[in-house]
Amino acid sequence: MHTRFQTKVSCQLSIVVPMFNEQDVVGVFFDTIIPQLELATDDYEIVCVNDGSIDSTWEKLQAHAKQNPRIKLIDLSRNFGKEIALTAGLDHSAGRATIPIDCDLQDPPELIPQMFEKWQQGYHVVLARRIDRSSDSRSKRWTSGNFYKIMGKFSEIELPQNVGDFRLIDRKALDVLNSYPERSRFMKGLFASLGFREYTLDYTRPERAAGTTKWNYRKLFQLAMEGFISFTSFPLKVWSYIGATIALIAFAFGGWMVFKTMMWGVDVPGYASLMVVTCIMSGLILLSLGVIGEYLARIFTEVKGRPIYIVMEREGFDE
Known part of the structure; x- marks a missing residue:
C-alpha cells in the first residue's frame, strides 16, 4: 500500500x-x-x-x-x-x-x-x-x-x-x-x-x-x-431535477399560450413578465455553472499531482 x-x-x-x-x-x-x-x-x-x-x-x-x-x-x-x-x-x-x-x-x-x-x-x-x-x-x-x-x-x-x-x-x-x-x-x-x-x-x-x-x-x-x-455529488445531480421541472413548466406554459392564442387571439406581451423570466433563468444557469465550477476546480487540483x-x-x- x-x-x-x-x-x-x-x-x-x-x-x-x-x-x-x-x-x-x-x-x-x-x-x-x-x-x-x-x-x-x-x-x-x-x-x-x-x-x-x-x-x-x-x-x-x-x-x-x-x-x-x-x-x-x-x-x-x-x-x-x-x-x-x-x-x-x-x-x-x-x-x-x-x-x-x-x-x-x-x-x-x-x-x-x-x-x-x-x-x-x-x-x-x-x-x-x-x-x-x-x-x-x-x-x-x-x-x-x-x-x-x-x-x-x-x-x-x-x-x-x-x-x-x-x-x-x-x-x-x-x-x-x-x-x-x-x-x-x-x-x-x-x-x-x-x-x-x-x-x-x-x-x-x-x-x-x-x-x-x-x-x-x-x-x-x-x-x-x-x-x-x-x-x-448531490449538488451536481440536483440540476437534472431542476432542469426537468423547469422544462415541464415551460412546455405547459407553451401549450397554454398556443391554446390561448387560438381561442382569444394575441395579447401584447408584457415587458415585466419577460424580464422576470429572463432573470430567473439566467440566475439558475449561473448558479448551476458555479456548482459545476466548484467540482471542476477540485478535479483541476487533483490532476496536477503536486x-x-x-x-x-x-x-x-x-x-
Missing part, C-alpha cells in the same frame, strides 16, 4: 498535533498532556507539525524537543492549513494507535487514558463526542449543528455529529487513511469513511487554554464547502 511517507511502527501510541502561531500555548500543552500520556503508556511519541508559523512556535517546540526525546517535530515550508498539517503528522506517526489533538486543550487530554484502554479492548477507532459546547459561541454552535444536519441528509457517508478530529485510530485504519491520495482533504469525512469497529466517549468542551483561535467564518465556510463537495505538503525540516525521526 503506497503512502506519502512510510513510517515503521516503533511505539504504542502517537499523538499528532498541528500548530500554527501557538507560541502562547506550547508550554501549557506539554505540561498538561504528558502526565496523561504516562497514565496510558510509557511507550509514546508526540508528533508536532509546525504549519508555517510566523511567531516563535517553532523555536519553543525545538526547546521542548531537546528536553524530551519523545517529542518529534515537522516544520512545513509554509502554511498549508490544518487539514494538510494533520495529514503530514499522520503520515509520520509511528504508533500502533494514533490520536490527533488540538494544542489549545479544548480536546481534553484527560480522555487519552480512556481512549487507549478502549483500543486495548479491541476497538479500532475511539471517537470523542462533544455533548456540551457551551464554550463555543451561539452562532458557531448553530452553524455547526446545521452543517452536520445537511451532511447527514445528503452525504454519501455518515458523519458522526459533534465529533471532531480528536479520536484514536488503530494502525490498521491509519494505514488505509494514509493510502488516500486526494489533495483536497476534509479530514472528518475521511475519518468517517474508514469504518472499522468504533466506540464513542462523551466529553464537555472546555475553554481554550491560551492564545486565540485561528478559525474565522470564512475559513469555516470553506471547510464546510470542502466537506460537502468531497462527500456528495505534493500535498512540503517538509522543510524534521527533528527526532529516524532517517
